[in-house]
Amino acid sequence: MSRTKLLAALAVAAFMANGALGAAAEPRETKTAAIEGISEAQARAIAFDTGLVHVEEIALLEGRWELAGRDRSGDERVIDINAHDGTLLR
Incomplete structure (x- = not known):
């Protein structure tokens, strides 16, 4: 060569x-939302604090974290978290 x-x-x-x-x-x-204020890890922690035991999907959409997962009984749940301050939207 x-x-x-x-x-x-x-x-x-x-x-x-x-x-x-x-x-x-x-x-x-x-993903982090440095501009928004709440990171993906923080959003997951908030979701676990509200009763989710498994997160199947997570997405940052228009200033909110949307998490889909399951609670302790196995029921599907969707949680929206404000990406600016971490408050629950749904």
Whole structure:
């Protein structure tokens, strides 16, 4: 392999490794609402405090965290939390 091709291959490998490491360092589910005030972890804690024992889905939508999960009896529940101050909306 020529020196030019070897350098090009190393550059491509380094670029790909950087993208893979960046993706691994920040999982898709770790969203924060720094501007909003309440992080995903805080929203989960609030949901658990209200009786959820398992969170199946969580999304930050229009200034609110929407969590879908199950309570202790296995019933499905949906909880909306204000992303600004953490108050329950539903």
